[in-house]
Amino acid sequence: MKQILIVNANYYDNISKNLVSSSKKILVNNKMKVNIFNVPGVFEIPIAIKKNIKKFDAFIALGCVIKGKTPHFDFICKSTFDSILNLSISHNKPIGNGIITAFNIKQAKERCGLARSNKPNKGLEAAKAVMSILNNGPKKI
Numbered sequence: 001m002k003q004i005l006i007v008n009a010n011y012y013d014n015i016s017k018n019l020v021s022s023s024k025k026i027l028v029n030n031k032m033k034v035n036i037f038n039v040p041g042v043f044e045i046p047i048a049i050k051k052n053i054k055k056f057d058a059f060i061a062l063g064c065v066i067k068g069k070t071p072h073f074d075f076i077c078k079s080t081f082d083s084i085l086n087l088s089i090s091h092n093k094p095i096g097n098g099i100i101t102a103f104n105i106k107q108a109k110e111r112c113g114l115a116r117s118n119k120p121n122k123g124l125e126a127a128k129a130v131m132s133i134l135n136n137g138p139k140k141i
Helices: 013-029 042-051 072-091 105-112 122-135
Strands: 003-009 033-039 058-066 095-102
Touching: 003 013, 003 042, 013 033, 013 058, 013 095, 013 105, 013 122, 033 042, 042 058, 042 072, 042 095, 058 072, 058 105, 058 122, 072 095, 095 105, 095 122, 105 122
Parallel strands: 003 033, 003 058, 058 095
Antiparallel strands: none
16 A cells, blocks of 8 residues: 655645645545654645655645746745655655645635636546556556
8 A cells, every 4th residue: 555645734724734635535435544643834845755755655745836026926936846846756655745736715715616717626636646646657558
């Protein structure tokens, strides 16, 4: 049984709860063992993954960043996303990125399933991506 760690930035608690719920549900339904580690914000996600990199088969990064009036959003998003990608590549471990980056709370709610929308739930997408990597190896042709 594959072991997955969901690292959840719960700064926007109602949004992250929906991301975690949809992620966890599909993973459990697909016979994955799921653990959840909460951190205060998305900037803390990479270090939480790094500290646990040898203990799990894959990771899912969940959270939300909403753009304000300063460039803080851009710095946080770029450094977090780059760090997650580098961890995945350097440790050869799948890390699904379900971090919502939105211009406003309405967009964030649409992307986590709290508001009616045709937008997919980012937690569900991240879980599906991780399962795809774990379940599909190279194919002989």
